[in-house]
Amino acid sequence: MTTSxxxxxxxxxPALERDNATLAHTLRSAACYFTIAILAFGPLAFGAVxxxxxxxxxxxxxxxxxxxxxxNLTETKxxxxxxxxxxxxxxxxxxxxxxxxxxxxxYRHETVTxxxxxxxxxxxxxxxxxxxxxxxRIRQLCLALAVLGFALAALGSVQEFTAGGKLYWVRSPxxxxxxxxxxxxxxHYAGAMELLFPFALIGSLKHGLGGxxxxxxxxxxxxxxxxxxxxxxxxxxxxxxxxxxFLAVIIFWRSRHVGVVLxxxxxxxITAAFGTWLGSDRLLGRLAEVxxxxxxxxxxxxxxxxxxxxxxTGWGLGTFPVVYPKFRSFATDxxxxxxxxxxxxxxxxxxxxxxxxxxxxxxxxxxxGIQNIRxxxxxxxxxxxxxxxxxxxxxxxxxxxxxxxxxxxxNALLFYVMCAVAGGRSExxxxxxxxxxxxxxxxxxxx
Numbered sequence: 001m002t003t004s005x006x007x008x009x010x011x012x013x014p015a016l017e018r019d020n021a022t023l024a025h026t027l028r029s030a031a032c033y034f035t036i037a038i039l040a041f042g043p044l045a046f047g048a049v050x051x052x053x054x055x056x057x058x059x060x061x062x063x064x065x066x067x068x069x070x071x072n073l074t075e076t077k078x079x080x081x082x083x084x085x086x087x088x089x090x091x092x093x094x095x096x097x098x099x100x101x102x103x104x105x106x107y108r109h110e111t112v113t114x115x116x117x118x119x120x121x122x123x124x125x126x127x128x129x130x131x132x133x134x135x136x137r138i139r140q141l142c143l144a145l146a147v148l149g150f151a152l153a154a155l156g157s158v159q160e161f162t163a164g165g166k167l168y169w170v171r172s173p174x175x176x177x178x179x180x181x182x183x184x185x186x187x188h189y190a191g192a193m194e195l196l197f198p199f200a201l202i203g204s205l206k207h208g209l210g211g212x213x214x215x216x217x218x219x220x221x222x223x224x225x226x227x228x229x230x231x232x233x234x235x236x237x238x239x240x241x242x243x244x245x246f247l248a249v250i251i252f253w254r255s256r257h258v259g260v261v262l263x264x265x266x267x268x269x270i271t272a273a274f275g276t277w278l279g280s281d282r283l284l285g286r287l288a289e290v291x292x293x294x295x296x297x298x299x300x301x302x303x304x305x306x307x308x309x310x311x312x313t314g315w316g317l318g319t320f321p322v323v324y325p326k327f328r329s330f331a332t333d334x335x336x337x338x339x340x341x342x343x344x345x346x347x348x349x350x351x352x353x354x355x356x357x358x359x360x361x362x363x364x365x366x367x368x369g370i371q372n373i374r375x376x377x378x379x380x381x382x383x384x385x386x387x388x389x390x391x392x393x394x395x396x397x398x399x400x401x402x403x404x405x406x407x408x409x410x411n412a413l414l415f416y417v418m419c420a421v422a423g424g425r426s427e428x429x430x431x432x433x434x435x436x437x438x439x440x441x442x443x444x445x446x447x
Contacts, residue, residue, distance in 0.1 A: 020074050027071035032137050034064035035124060036144045039417060042410025043152055043192050046167065047183050054117070054409055061120035061413075068127040083129055085368065085423035088361040089122050095354050096317050105316025106323050114318030117409060121416045128420035132385065138421070139381035142199045142388065145414075149196030150220035153227045156181030156189060160230065180231040183408075190228045190236025191405035194243065194395030195414045197224035198388035201264075202247070207379045222271045229271075235402035243395040244268045250373065250387060296340045296402065302327045303344045307351075314351035323348075338407050342400035345407070365393055365423035372425075389418035 038060040045053035072080050096115050098104060105111040132138045163169045165179060173184045183189040201221035204214050228236045248264060305327050306315065315323045321337040328336065339345035347355040369390040373383065396405055396415050405411045 020076065024071045024074040027067050027074060028131065031064050031067035031071060031127060032131050032140065034060060034067060035127065035131065035417075036141060038064065038124065039414055040144065040148050042413055043148065044182055045410070047188055047192075047411065048409040048413075049184075057409055057413065058116060058120045061123045065123040065127055068131065081130065083423075083425055085129065085361070085364050085420065085425075086126065088357040088364065089125060091360075092350070092354055092357040093118070093122065095313065095350055095357070099313060099316050099350075104313050106319040107316060110318040110322060111316040117412075118317075121413055124413060125416045125420045128417045129424035132417075132421050133382065133424060135381055138385040141421070142203050142381055142385050145196050146200035146203055146217055146220055149193060149200055149224045152181050152189075152192060152196070153220070153224045156227050156231065157223070178232070180227075186231040187233045187235055187399075187403045188405055188408045188411060189231055190233035190239070191396055191399055191403070191408070191411045192414070193224045193228050194236060194239050194399060195392040195411065195418065197221045197228075197240075198243065198247070198391040198395075199385075200224065202384050202388045202391070205251075206381070206384055218267075222267060225268065225271050235399045238402070239395040239399040242398050243391050246394050247387075247391050250391075298330055299336070299340050300344055302329050303339050303341075303348050306348045310351060312351045313353055314347070314349045317349050317354075320345055320349055338404040340404055341402065342404055342406040345404065361419060361423075362393070362397060365419045366390070368425060369393075369422035372422075386422050389422035392418045393422060 038057060041060070042048040042053070042057055045056070048054050048057045093115075096111065096118070100108060100111055100115065132141050159167075159169065159181060166172050167179055167182060167184070173179060177184045178186045180186040180189040181192075183192070198221075200217045203209075204217035204221060206214075209217075225240060228240050244264070251264070302324065303320075306323060320339055321335070324336055324339075339348065343355070343358070346358050350357075369386055372386050373390070393415065396411070399405055406415060
């Protein structure tokens with residue numbers, strides 16, 4: 001007589017499964033709210049450029065990541081998923097770690113400090129590719145960013161005419177500067193608006209919205225665009241024009257609704273004219289200026305001399321202001337802390353390797369974003385979020401050719417979240433794409 005031993009696997013009871021699912025849902029929701037709160041905090045706290053604000057942003061990023069990780073560990077089937085859009089950030093992190101450990105930086109302390117910022121960006125980027133693939137959470141993100149943009153635009157408009165050059169009516173910038181809204185530099189305010197107005201504008205086109213909600217979102221987007229012209233940012237002016245052109249092309253491509261495109265163009269022209277009229281003495285005068293000696297063109301030339309000495313791995317992340325005085329070709333009593341061109345600064349600080357990861361990220365984001373827009377119906381908040389994020393990335397990428405918005409933590413964090421939303425992929429997206437390819441059909445935009 002033989003006996004056999006059957007090993008019974010421990011299993012989770014239905015009640016425990018429900019409890020775990022509830023806890024995971026609560027933790028995931030908390031991570032979502034934390035992430036949105038961090039995104040809103042940064043612009044309101046002067047762009048999170050001061051140490052106290054930057055510390056809160058970093059702590060908040062770690063807290064949001066911890067909540068997200070706990071939610072995944074609680075779930076029966078964790079949703080931690082590696083995507084191709086994660087690869088450039090991982091490679092970039094390896095490059096910077098190599099600079100720190102192998103002595104490849106001109107100033108190790110500054111590289112470590114800047115790397116901590118990028119760790120915070122990376123954590124939020126990682127969880128955003130997961131959190132904001134769900135319809136309800138992407139809806140919350142789109143509406144929260146629309147409200148944030150409207151609040152900043154309203155603050156900036158009122159403050160411009162009543163504050164006498166003071167932030168929040170009480171604080172004068174230590175070194176002066178062309179302030180607008182809560183930002184010390186109007187160009188960085190314009191960068192924030194370039195990132196935020198697409199969510200209100202494209203959200204106002206969503207099918208099924210009530211008339212009052214549609215009107216509020218449209219008004220919020222037009223106010224944001226108007227303040228870009230009002231603040232007098234030349235880079236913002238160029239970026240927002242190209243954003244509207246890009247958005248019009250997408251809408252026409254997906255819907256063939258000529259009336260929507262013409263209405264959008266007309267509203268933009270009227271808004272731009274109104275904003276320019278309010279700030280005509282600032283914007284028109286700055287557009288007529290010719291770049292003077294020591295301006296952005298000279299900075300680019302000097303930066304290329306820096307690049308030639310360390311072309312592969314660069315001088316070290318965050319070391320531009322430390323190294324640049326050695327290569328400066330003009331006399332000035334001003335402290336030159338940035339290259340005023342994010343692409344050039346990335347090339348100088350991290351070399352061809354780091355620059356390549358930045359370009360690879362943009363390529364993946366645009367390729368995935370366009371693919372998602374092409375293969376899904378534009379009636380969902382997820383597709384609206386993808387489209388708005390793609391338009392936002394276009395705007396800040398263009399503006400980065402003239403300024404350093406990606407050196408401002410609040411704007412950089414918003415930018416990377418939008419890269420995650422536009423360049424991420426979920427199983428739902430994959431199913432839609434497979435279904436569309438199978439029937440060889442194309443969905444239409446639903447406006």
